[in-house]
Amino acid sequence: MSFTNILDKYHYRILVVIFIVIFSMGYSLIFYDANQRTKQHLVDKMENTFIQYKLILNTYKKNSKSIYYNISKNKDIINILTNLNESNKDISREKLQKIVEPIYNSAKKIGIKQLHFHLKNNESFLRMHKPKKYGDDLSDFRYSVAYVNSKQRGIIGFEQGKIIHGYRYVYPLKNADLKHIGSVEVSISTKSFEKIFENTLFIDAKFIINKQISKEKLFDGSLDKHYTNTSESPLYIQDKKQTISNGELNNYIKNNTNRYQKLLKEKLASEKAFAVDIDVKNTYFIQTFIPMKNIKERKVVAYFITTVESSYLEQLHKDTIKLTITLLFFVLLIMYVIHRNLNYASTLRKEVKEKTHELQVSQKRVVQAEKMASLGMLITGVAHEINTPIGLSITAITSLLDDTKILKSDYDNQTMDEKEFENYLIKSSKTEEIIFINLVRIAELVKNFKQLSTNQNLKDKVEIDLKQYLDSLIISLDSKLKEKNIDIEVNIEDNIHLSTYPDALSQIFNNFISNSLTHAFLNIQNPKININIKKKNGNIRLFYRDNGVGIDENKLKKVYDPFYTTNRGAGNSGLGMHIIYNLITNKLDGNIHITSEIDNGVAISVTLPTIGK
Numbered sequence: 001m002s003f004t005n006i007l008d009k010y011h012y013r014i015l016v017v018i019f020i021v022i023f024s025m026g027y028s029l030i031f032y033d034a035n036q037r038t039k040q041h042l043v044d045k046m047e048n049t050f051i052q053y054k055l056i057l058n059t060y061k062k063n064s065k066s067i068y069y070n071i072s073k074n075k076d077i078i079n080i081l082t083n084l085n086e087s088n089k090d091i092s093r094e095k096l097q098k099i100v101e102p103i104y105n106s107a108k109k110i111g112i113k114q115l116h117f118h119l120k121n122n123e124s125f126l127r128m129h130k131p132k133k134y135g136d137d138l139s140d141f142r143y144s145v146a147y148v149n150s151k152q153r154g155i156i157g158f159e160q161g162k163i164i165h166g167y168r169y170v171y172p173l174k175n176a177d178l179k180h181i182g183s184v185e186v187s188i189s190t191k192s193f194e195k196i197f198e199n200t201l202f203i204d205a206k207f208i209i210n211k212q213i214s215k216e217k218l219f220d221g222s223l224d225k226h227y228t229n230t231s232e233s234p235l236y237i238q239d240k241k242q243t244i245s246n247g248e249l250n251n252y253i254k255n256n257t258n259r260y261q262k263l264l265k266e267k268l269a270s271e272k273a274f275a276v277d278i279d280v281k282n283t284y285f286i287q288t289f290i291p292m293k294n295i296k297e298r299k300v301v302a303y304f305i306t307t308v309e310s311s312y313l314e315q316l317h318k319d320t321i322k323l324t325i326t327l328l329f330f331v332l333l334i335m336y337v338i339h340r341n342l343n344y345a346s347t348l349r350k351e352v353k354e355k356t357h358e359l360q361v362s363q364k365r366v367v368q369a370e371k372m373a374s375l376g377m378l379i380t381g382v383a384h385e386i387n388t389p390i391g392l393s394i395t396a397i398t399s400l401l402d403d404t405k406i407l408k409s410d411y412d413n414q415t416m417d418e419k420e421f422e423n424y425l426i427k428s429s430k431t432e433e434i435i436f437i438n439l440v441r442i443a444e445l446v447k448n449f450k451q452l453s454t455n456q457n458l459k460d461k462v463e464i465d466l467k468q469y470l471d472s473l474i475i476s477l478d479s480k481l482k483e484k485n486i487d488i489e490v491n492i493e494d495n496i497h498l499s500t501y502p503d504a505l506s507q508i509f510n511n512f513i514s515n516s517l518t519h520a521f522l523n524i525q526n527p528k529i530n531i532n533i534k535k536k537n538g539n540i541r542l543f544y545r546d547n548g549v550g551i552d553e554n555k556l557k558k559v560y561d562p563f564y565t566t567n568r569g570a571g572n573s574g575l576g577m578h579i580i581y582n583l584i585t586n587k588l589d590g591n592i593h594i595t596s597e598i599d600n601g602v603a604i605s606v607t608l609p610t611i612g613k
Contacts, residue, residue: 046275064169064186116185157295204307208236271300284313389438492533520548542606
């Protein structure tokens with residue numbers, strides 16, 4: 001089945017396949033682009049949030065150092081802690097509270113609500129945020145305090161406490177003699193940090209804490225009293241008062257907890273910062289997760305989470321829908337154009353097929369008419385050519401019959417003399433010669449007529465060495481060429497082999513050379529024939545040329561016509577080139593082309609396949 005037939009038969013199926021392929025490819029590109037833009041936007045949002053997060057922490061780090069500097073340079077504070085003993089602890093605590101009060105009030109204005117003094121044995125001495133709570137040993141659950149009092153150098157980081165958690169900035173305190181006298185802690189709770197972040201950037205923020213570690217750290221009862229399970233993961237808890245301000249997002253997360261946790265599970269396990277997008281009824285939110293490492297093992301024990309509505313993702317979603325609709329429209333338009341063109345092409349093919357059929361019928365009629373005309377011409381030619389020798393033979397034999405009757409009558413009447421009989425013999429001999437010559441002429445004509453059929457029974461096709469074959473052929477014609485003093489030059493490449501009919505090839509060369517001998521060299525000095533043969537592109541190219549008188553343009557047009565000759569008086573039938581043309585084009589599957597000008601000889605070009613029909 002041809003391609004056009006397949007198009008006609010499966011027209012609509014092909015259109016459906018093309019539609020699916022084009023639309024799928026286009027939609028895939030749109031979806032891929034939107035997905036890449038979303039990923040990049042999430043990365044940008046996460047990086048921006050992380051920068052803001054670090055910026056706020058660095059600000060508090062600077063503030064904590066400033067507070068520490070003021071405390072460490074205050075001689076009254078250092079003297080109280082230096083001269084502290086069991087008997088004056090309470091009085092010293094009250095004095096310290098009064099001295100530190102202005103510093104603490106200034107710290108609260110910038111969000112620092114926890115200022116805590118520890119003795120060098122890790123005992124809590126004064127909590128400015130809870131002055132009535134003191135005396136508890138912090139060694140077992142406050143690594144930062146124990147570290148500073150042990151190593152006598154500061155430490156900064158996130159640390160979980162017995163009730164609340166936060167960022168700790170703990171520094172050692174020394175007296176004038178550089179003797180270690182305790183430590184001071186400036187810290188900000190996770191709750192305070194959340195509010196600062198929300199008030200600064202106007203976004204929701206919260207902390208989620210590792211549940212198992214919190215169980216180990218918190219006071220008994222604090223876990224159930226102050227914390228609840230998070231929606232993000234069953235492995236984390238959060239403050240009960242923490243919530244997302246957007247009610248629709250809260251409801252979505254509650255109603256899709258399993259799906260939400262599945263989205264976050266691998267990302268939380270990676271312990272790296274990341275961001276996710278959440279689609280709630282075509283309103284898009286971005287949540288960023290920043291891992292928090294504890295101050296001791298530097299393990300991720302919490303995540304700081306921010307939530308913000310994203311107008312960018314909402315617009316990207318709308319643009320994606322618009323692009324998809326536009327793509328659908330254009331693909332349908334393309335399908336319509338293809339459909340119309342296929343219909344037009346199908347109609348055109350049908351019309352062409354019908355016209356071709358009509359043309360073929362007309363061509364057959366024309367060919368048949370030409371065949372009949374050619375046959376008529378051939379019959380006329382045959383009749384004309386044979387009629388003359390037959391007429392001459394009939395005339396001669398009629399005359400001979402009349403003479404024979406007269407002779408017989410004279411013989412019967414015994415009036416025939418010797419002279420009359422001799423005359424009869426002479427005349428009958430001449431008559432018989434005339435009849436013989438004309439019968440031979442008729443036989444030659446019949447032989448030539450038989451050669452008009454290219455389906456004649458030539459000898460079987462064989463493979464020949466063309467150079468050797470042509471050399472032998474030229475030798476056979478050598479006497480004729482020498483008789484007219486004709487110089488023949490043959491140039492042929494070696495090892496050219498041709499699968500052909502040798503008799504046909506011999507007939508072609510004989511005809512070319514005979515035509516030159518008969519027609520070309522009248523009054524020509526130094527007559528020459530050139531034959532060049534070469535192999536090119538799988539074909540044999542034969543070039544034959546003489547330097548004879550040439551053929552004028554009008555006669556050249558008729559050179560292949562049957563019975564056309566310019567030398568009929570010499571006994572030529574005019575069938576030679578007609579036979580040669582049919583042999584070359586039909587029998588040998590080649591082609592022939594003749595060019596000539598008056599006084600410039602004849603040039604014949606023949607192309608034959610190395611393997612013919």
